[in-house]
Amino acid sequence: MFSFETVSNHRSSYVLAATTLASLVLGMGSGVVVVGGLQAAGTIVSQKGRTFLPDTLTLTKGEVVTIVNDDSDLLHHAYVDSPNFSFDSGDQEPGSRTPITFSEKGVFQVLCGIHPKMKLVVRVN
Numbered sequence: 001m002f003s004f005e006t007v008s009n010h011r012s013s014y015v016l017a018a019t020t021l022a023s024l025v026l027g028m029g030s031g032v033v034v035v036g037g038l039q040a041a042g043t044i045v046s047q048k049g050r051t052f053l054p055d056t057l058t059l060t061k062g063e064v065v066t067i068v069n070d071d072s073d074l075l076h077h078a079y080v081d082s083p084n085f086s087f088d089s090g091d092q093e094p095g096s097r098t099p100i101t102f103s104e105k106g107v108f109q110v111l112c113g114i115h116p117k118m119k120l121v122v123r124v125n
């Protein structure tokens, strides 16, 4: 009986921690976050379960998207390779945040160099 309660308590703590983390991420997703003097706009895309969430976005030229690797045990490697805009994140460690400034109009695919099925479509107006 004692061991069951111990397991139960651990699970509650874990759920609480996960909920707090989710609130933090959601909180960062709304509004403007200023880190070290750099201003980042509020659009957050999560890499989770080898997918981008959300997987489509519509932006205005010059907006910043911050890609967060929410897979605790996977590297990702976001890139854009189009005629008028390209970007390469390098290795994205678990928990890392990668800002991308979309400085050109058009429709762009953000792909992952490690997981070919991962795709984020960004329309920039």
Ligand SMILES: [Cu+2]
Binding pocket: 050, 075, 076, 077, 112, 113, 114, 115, 118
């Ligand atoms: Cu990936």
